[in-house]
Amino acid sequence: MEKERNTLLIADDVLINREMLKDIFEDEYDILEASNGQEAIKILDEKKDEIVLLFLDLIMPEKTGLDVMVHMSLHGMMETIPVIMITGEATVESDVRAYELGASDIIYKPFEPAVVIRRAKNIIELFRHRISIEKELALKTEQLRENQKKLEQSNDFLINALSSVVEFRSLESGEHVQRVKKFTKILLKYWQALYPEYGFTDAQIELMTNASALHDIGKIAIPDSILMKPGKLTDEEYAEMKKHTIYGCQLLENFKQEENEFYRYCYDICRYHHERANGKGYPDGLVEDEIPVWAQVVSIVDVYDALVSKRVYKDSFSIDDAIKMIHNGECGIFSQKLLECFDAARDELIANTDKPE
Amino acid sequence: MIKQLYENIKGNYDEAITRMRDDERIKKYLNFFLMDESYKQLESALDSKNCEEAFKAAHTLKGVSQNMAFTDFAESVVNITEELRAGNLEEALKIFPEVSEKYKFLIDEINKVM
Numbered sequence: 001m002e003k004e005r006n007t008l009l010i011a012d013d014v015l016i017n018r019e020m021l022k023d024i025f026e027d028e029y030d031i032l033e034a035s036n037g038q039e040a041i042k043i044l045d046e047k048k049d050e051i052v053l054l055f056l057d058l059i060m061p062e063k064t065g066l067d068v069m070v071h072m073s074l075h076g077m078m079e080t081i082p083v084i085m086i087t088g089e090a091t092v093e094s095d096v097r098a099y100e101l102g103a104s105d106i107i108y109k110p111f112e113p114a115v116v117i118r119r120a121k122n123i124i125e126l127f128r129h130r131i132s133i134e135k136e137l138a139l140k141t142e143q144l145r146e147n148q149k150k151l152e153q154s155n156d157f158l159i160n161a162l163s164s165v166v167e168f169r170s171l172e173s174g175e176h177v178q179r180v181k182k183f184t185k186i187l188l189k190y191w192q193a194l195y196p197e198y199g200f201t202d203a204q205i206e207l208m209t210n211a212s213a214l215h216d217i218g219k220i221a222i223p224d225s226i227l228m229k230p231g232k233l234t235d236e237e238y239a240e241m242k243k244h245t246i247y248g249c250q251l252l253e254n255f256k257q258e259e260n261e262f263y264r265y266c267y268d269i270c271r272y273h274h275e276r277a278n279g280k281g282y283p284d285g286l287v288e289d290e291i292p293v294w295a296q297v298v299s300i301v302d303v304y305d306a307l308v309s310k311r312v313y314k315d316s317f318s319i320d321d322a323i324k325m326i327h328n329g330e331c332g333i334f335s336q337k338l339l340e341c342f343d344a345a346r347d348e349l350i351a352n353t354d355k356p357e
Numbered sequence: 358m359i360k361q362l363y364e365n366i367k368g369n370y371d372e373a374i375t376r377m378r379d380d381e382r383i384k385k386y387l388n389f390f391l392m393d394e395s396y397k398q399l400e401s402a403l404d405s406k407n408c409e410e411a412f413k414a415a416h417t418l419k420g421v422s423q424n425m426a427f428t429d430f431a432e433s434v435v436n437i438t439e440e441l442r443a444g445n446l447e448e449a450l451k452i453f454p455e456v457s458e459k460y461k462f463l464i465d466e467i468n469k470v471m
Contacts, residue, residue: 016389016421020376059416088420088438110423113376 005128006030007050008120011040011068012057012086017109021055021086024113025120037063041071044081052124054083056103058094069101078102080131082123156210163213166220169227176305177213182352183301184212190345191293195337198293204261208294211265215273215298218248242282245271268292273299276332288335296338303331304342308353319350359383362470366463367429376424386425387467393421396460399437403446403453411449412441430459 010021011034022031032047034040037060044051054072058065065085072078082104087094095106104123107116164174188208192200200208219227222244226237233241248270257263272295275281277288281299291299307322317325323346325331327339334342342349359380363370377383395417402411415438422431433456440449 014393014395014417014421016386016393016424019386019389020424023377023382059413088416088423109420110372110426111376 005050005052007032007047008053008055009034009040009043009047009051010055011035011037011060011065012055013060014057017057017086020111021116024111024117036061037065037068040068044068044072044077045075048075048077048081051081052127053120054081055086055120056083057086058098059088066097066101069098069103073101080127082127084120084123159210159213163215163217166216169220169224176309177216179305179309179353180215180298180301181209181213183305183349184297185209186348186352187297187301187341187345188294190341190348191297194341194344207262208265208269208297211262211269211294212298212301214248214252214266215269215302216244216248217251218244218246218270220251221247242274245274245283265294268295269298271295273302275299277335277338278333281332291335296335297341299332300326300334300338300342304349307331319353358470362466363426365466366427369426369428372428373426376426384471387471390421390425391464391467391471393418395421400453400457403450406446408441408444408446408449411446412438415441415449427463430456430463433459 007030008021008025009032010018012018012021013035015035018033018035022033025031029052030050032043032051034043039062040054040056040060041063044054054068056065056068063071069078069083072081072083078101083102085098085103085106086109087098087106088109098106104126105119107119160174160177163177167174167176185205188200188205191198192205222241226233226241229237249267252263252267252270255263269292271283272281272286272291275284275286275291275295276299277291277296279285279287281291303326304322307317307325308319310316326334326342359373360370362368363373373383377386395414398414399411399418402408402414415434419431419434419438422434433452437449437452437456440446440452
């Protein structure tokens with residue numbers, strides 16, 4: 001805890017001058033005295049956190065008042081300790097120099113106590129106010145950073161909770177979403193490295209990764225009878241199942257945020273994560289580059305995870321088999337760039353894949 | 358008693374009272390004034406023709422006597438200070454006897470009330 005500032009330093013070589021100021025202020029403040037510049041500097045160095053005001057005589061032995069102020073400037077004391085110059089007379093040069101060096105005020109001998117008190121108190125208040133504002137500002141900045149961090153954490157939490165709703169309904173644990181996020185991030189990092197021309201930033205990758213968690217959010221609108229059916233779907237049922245891409249977008253459109261990058265990633269990923277490079281995907285039959293990269297990445301990741309995991313309707317494949325199937329086009333055709341990226345990331349993907357039981 | 362002193366030395370008692378508040382305090386400062394060395398410093402600096410040192414001493418003496426509201430004495434000190442500030446040692450030496458005379462009178466008067 002910092003000691004309460006309540007000390008005046010009076011630096012004047014003349015005892016009478018010091019005593020007069022002391023008389024005026026000693027009831028309300030602790031008083032320190034310096035009879036030359038060198039002494040003033042020493043006291044300032046030792047007690048700078050307690051001193052609220054410095055009365056400084058210009059002409060003193062050892063070091064002058066100007067020397068003292070130069071020392072204060074060099075050691076950052078001028079921001080927190082106001083200086084009132086005491087001088088016998090007004091000469092334009094010394095006044096200008098004193099103000100240049102940051103003196104807050106100049107009082108001329110002989111003192112008028114009432115005036116000196118008023119000025120001193122005003123200046124002390126001003127500096128107290130300034131120091132407390134600066135402290136508050138520093139505190140606010142700190143809080144702002146903390147809030148931002150908390151906000152990010154609650155965002156993550158909300159996205160994870162929301163995206164696991166569908167899986168929770170189909171009696172899965174929500175791990176698929178977590179794995180898709182993990183794999184998406186890995187692939188995007190490789191994409192960023194392999195294809196710098198896309199200019200993906202780390203922050204964008206973070207947003208895309210979060211958005212990937214919501215890829216199947218539209219499944220919330222698919223009836224239990226289809227979503228949880230153990231066997232093969234009929235054509236009508238499959239047609240309905242495909243609509244989860246559209247439903248997801250409809251859901252998001254209710255909260256549409258124009259110009260919002262995150263919204264765009266969410267929307268694209270929900271809608272296009274079943275598109276394929278040859279136009280045989282759904283719902284829009286886009287080809288190649290028409291499919292946003294972030295949706296392409298989620299599409300291959302989604303397939304990969306589906307292959308290596310056990311589902312209600314199927315057993316899992318081995319990692320090697322899964323990779324072969326993706327390359328053979330057994331799960332639809334992916335763009336060349338995406339496959340190359342997938343191959344580059346292969347070892348890291350495998351290292352992050354739980355071995356099928 | 359103190360008021361009488363200020364009348365004798367052509368000082369400004371009212372001013373002294375506003376600054377020092379009461380006679381007790383004025384006496385305290387009178388005592389400080391007796392101990393103040395700036396007059397001696399001025400004298401010896403002038404003896405050795407050191408204009409800069411003489412200026413510093415005169416400057417200090419000026420501040421002190423103004424603060425004490427020794428109006429008449431302070432006026433003489435202001436004059437010599439300005440000459441010394443301008444580097445006119447000769448002129449200052451011409452004024453000094455007057456300063457000296459007033460100072461001695463002042464000290465005598467002060468000693469009477471202490």
